[in-house]
Amino acid sequence: MAETHSLQDMRQQAAITAKVFIQRDYSSGTMCQFQTKFPSELENRIDKQQFEETVRALNNMYAEAEKLGSQSYIEGCLACLTAYTVFLCMETHYEKVLKKIAKYIQEQNDKIYAPRGLLLTDPIERGLRVVEITIFEDRSLTR
């Protein structure tokens, strides 16, 4: 956590050049998926493969959260039978996956994006509408 704070502080001192928004991809319905199209603003910052990998990983995790499988059915039925009071002690499958996603994004930021002067914002903070990528000015070329 301390690492995060120092990272954030550092980021706030750097000027923001631009923000890129990765919009939702609705081609498979209302499921939460993001477009894997590589935005032109990131061309000289990060390579396409890396970016696509990140977005695909996010998409897979969201798909897992919303998956209709035996686990979700069991959870749903149990919840219904207990009049949904079971969620006072237990967290839903979706929430568990969201935590996993938050950790993944943190990890990606630390390892890959921060060294390149980029910052990924967790989509849940934007209502699952966009993946916001903040581009900071290149103060030092760390490559």
Next chain:
Amino acid sequence: EPRHSGGPCPPPADGSEPAHCPGHRSRSPRKKWQVFPGRNRFYCDGRIMMARQTGVFYLTLVLILLTCGLFFTFDCPFLASNLTPAIPAVGGVLFIFVMGMLFRASFSDPGILPRATPDEAADLERQIDSAGCSRPPPRTREVLINGQAVKLKYCFTCKIFRPPRASHCSLCDNCVERFDHHCPWVGNCVGRRNYRFFYLFILSLSLLTVFIFAFVITHVILRSNQTGFLGALKDSPVVVCFFSIWSIVGLSGFHTYLISSNQTTNEDIKGSWSTKRGKDNYNPYSYGNILTNCCAALCGPLPPSLIDRRGLIQSGTPQTVSQSNGTSNSSYASTQLHSNMCDQDQCIQSTKFVLQAATTPLLHSDPVVLAPLPGKTTTLGGPCAYLAPAQPSLPSCGGDVLMLRDAAVDSRCHHHLHLHHHHHHHHFVSPEETPCATPQGALPCPAHLHLHHQPHPAIPSPIALYDPASQDALHEDSVRGLVKLSSV
């Protein structure tokens, strides 16, 4: 049109939470529900949220409690002793389930989509403007879902492209995911997150109503052997049950059909997927078989709330309304400036709208005209003197307009002035499609402040007052118009 204001509310003491203030913005907002832009009410520090109009919800509660109360008081003793005590037991379980589902449907977030942050909105605007060369630029997007073409519409209030199946509820002023309908009986919208609770509520309520009706009839029949038919009938909640059965059972049946075909009420009413629209029209969201559709709707994963109503507001977080405490996170300065400039234009636009709404002065025959026509300066004294008694100290423009609201009789004026009040307080939303965030120091404000600082007829030359305004023709218009309003 009722507007959510929360009304005057005693400011909370230090450290205490304004649990009794339904969504009113306190002096130092700490939690996000306090600055929520939609027309919702929040209780218990943001844990409970409902629509603005909750009258019918209380009616629902009363009806259910009354019917069940009568049943348990008058019929159950007889039935328990004469038939079996399982009857009140089952009735009790059903009753508790019904109430639980009702509260869950009423108090939870239906799946509200939070509004776009200023950066996102600006980015989308750029994309929209660059996309089409036609004026106005197209605000729809076509998406192919499972082979079916679906149109995504742009929501002017929330400044987002609505996901498929989402719709903007005009009563709550929110975009809701998988919007079914706004249910006044439940006092909330029915959307993705509370549809199953709503369905279970009406299903269990129909079972409960049928249950009560059946056993009340049994009771009446059994007792009529003893005391006579009419005597037995008068103690029973038969009438309520009878009428509600048809409506509630009917509704349950309708929603069962909707669930099995994976449609929303909204889609069904519009006939979005009906074959009448086209031979190849089909529902792209249906899983194909009824069982999967039902399981998905009722036992599928429950998505969490996207609006984080009990979260603390952090100064760095971009809010969908302009920052009221002005903590400048320089990161957002450039985009804020851009949106402020746009908003200033919109402010002028909506001010002009206000002018058009207030066509005639209601109380004064002479319209007050300023800067360009210095001849009629003396009439300024009149309205000022009239409005002076109601004058509070004026920290901002909002106070002025609120005062005007007291003076204005016309309900349309009410509405538009109230809009002005809200946007001057950097609060939320416009009922129209042009949201208006006040730029700092909007030009009409000085006009008001000057006007109401002089309650006595001796008024300084209005030309001097309005010099800055006369620079810009638009501003001049709005200033003149607003002063005209004040004469009302």
